[in-house]
Amino acid sequence: MAITTWLRETKSEFGRDVNPPLLMVTMYASLAGMSYGLDLNYWSGLLGMKQFQKDFGVFDSKTQAWEIPASWQSIGSGTPTAGIAIGTLIAGYIGNKFGRIKAFWFAAAIALVGILIQATSMSSYWQLVVGRIVNALSMGIICNIIPIYQGEVAPASLRGSFVNTYQFMLLLGGLTAVIVNWAMNERSDQWAYRLVIIMQFVIPTIMVVGGFILPESPRWLISQGRDREAIEGLKYLRRGTPDALIEKEVVLIGQSVELQRTLHKETGYIDCFQGPNLRRTLIATGVQCLQPSMGNSYMTTYSIVLFQAIGIADEYKMLIYLYFVMMMADSCSFIIADKLGRRPLMFGSAICVSASLYAVGGLTGYADQNSEAVKKGTLAAIFLYYFIDAIGWAGCVWITCAEAPTTALRERTMTIATFCGFVVNLLIQYVSPYLQDEGYANLQGKIGFIWGSCAFVAAMWVLFVLPEMSGRSLEELDELFEERVDVWKFKKFKTEGIGAEVTALEAGRSTGIDVDSKVLVGVEVNPVESEGEQEDRKKALEV
Incomplete structure (x- = not known):
């Protein structure tokens, strides 16, 4: 265009x-x-x-x-x-x-x-x-x-x-x-x-x-355990972004969703x-x-x-x-x-x-x-x-x-x-x-x-x-609110977790977080799930 x-x-x-x-x-x-x-x-x-x-x-x-x-x-x-x-x-x-x-x-x-x-x-x-x-x-x-x-x-x-x-x-x-x-x-x-x-x-x-x-919202798909579909959707929406960065973004968004569920039950x-x-x-x-x-x-x-x-x-x-x-x-x-x-x-x-x-x-x-x-x-x-x-x-x-x-x-x-x-x-x-x-x-x-x-x-x-x-990415905003950052300090507050990495990935770059091993706020970040693992997570969400 x-x-x-x-x-x-x-x-x-x-x-x-x-x-x-x-x-x-x-x-x-x-x-x-x-x-x-x-x-x-x-x-x-x-x-x-x-x-x-x-x-x-x-x-x-x-x-x-x-x-x-x-x-x-x-x-x-x-x-x-x-x-x-x-x-x-x-x-x-x-x-x-x-x-x-x-x-x-x-x-x-x-x-x-x-x-x-x-x-x-x-x-x-x-x-x-x-x-x-x-x-x-x-x-x-x-x-x-x-x-x-x-x-x-x-x-x-x-x-x-x-x-x-x-x-x-x-x-x-x-x-x-x-x-x-x-x-x-x-x-x-x-x-x-x-x-x-x-x-x-x-x-x-x-x-x-x-x-x-x-295309369906990738974040909604991730919240439903449909990571593979989310990756395809993001590849369409983020044309020109390397596949590795897109897959990493899906992993981190999924982890952020699970973290919020873990924190708030x-x-x-x-x-x-x-x-x-x-x-x-x-x-x-x-x-x-x-x-x-x-x-x-x-x-x-x-x-x-x-x-x-x-x-x-x-x-x-x-x-x-x-x-x-x-x-x-x-x-x-x-x-x-x-x-x-x-x-x-x-x-x-x-x-x-x-x-x-x-x-x-x-x-x-x-x-x-x-x-x-x-x-x-x-x-x-x-x-x-x-x-x-x-x-x-x-x-x-x-x-x-x-x-x-x-x-x-x-x-x-x-x-x-x-x-x-x-x-x-x-x-x-x-x-x-x-x-x-x-x-x-x-x-x-x-x-x-x-x-x-x-x-x-x-x-x-x-x-x-x-x-x-x-x-800020939506996931970085999660971190800011979890930290209860004051309204006057919100704009300049620096985050170093999953959300900061998602913000960087959305801009087509990376802060270098290793998604295969990095542990953030007590929750391990895993690679993109297999289709079988996705099915297990979907069943768990339905319970």
């Missing part, structure tokens, strides 16, 4: 480690994020669409207009989030038991059913909601499995960039949804809203095909809250819960309604501009997330997001709402919010969740984190209409004060809780 050749010629760390198969696998898997982006963003456009309100809403005799009542908006926007939360619980079991690829297939099948229910709804708002809930189950699986898969197939130097492709494609899906809504908004028939629903069939269909193409959900794993679970759960609390959930779901409330014209076109800005910002994260690191990026962006949300609250709450200058100032603050959030937390949340858990508990930790995150998301979506709308709290744009305060709390959380995890 020409692009990978050009990247290698740049002589950067990214260019050194990327290759066509690895790039193809990452991008194909990230398409699932586009499906999530479509589902997440088309709904806010429909809520403000006149034809949709007429076909699915109720007539208000006071305003002499069709509308979707606030209570309906709350249920229609919030209940599917409950479906996503349930989907994350399903994902933990499927991903651990059957692997990442079979989880893709399962998610795609559920999505197709949910979209079909929505597409066949002619005038029933509640049928649409049911279809969204079913489709949301697949979204829960996707947001759990895709970042894990991308984090497991990528070397340490590329993990941030590759997991960020999930967020980039999510934004692309959102951009597609808002463009279609904008283009169809003025129609006076059902196609004003039906096209954006039907087009959601495309990505799940591609996901089904992709299940036959994508159990690999159930309760173990996520014991010993050093408690810290890892709190980190993953923290980023998932804090992101929607910083206004992300509200802005995504009610953006069109917010624009209308503060009197901004051409709200659909404005949303398109916002998504272009977010995609440009997220493109920067492909480099910044690994070069600058997660910790400074998330701290700085949380501070800036807090400031922009306070600006929205102040301008809409205490300034002259008929002033064009105030409207432009509010719009500028909203644009700043979206830009900063996209360059910081939007992508780093998934990167952090992919790398914080240990291999033996990755699915379970991710399940806990995403479930808690979507519960917070659900609460915000249910409460937001009542906080904003007339007849209730009527905060309108002043709701920014609430989310701005939460963003400041998130910045402090990053400062005192979140360690810098970039540039």
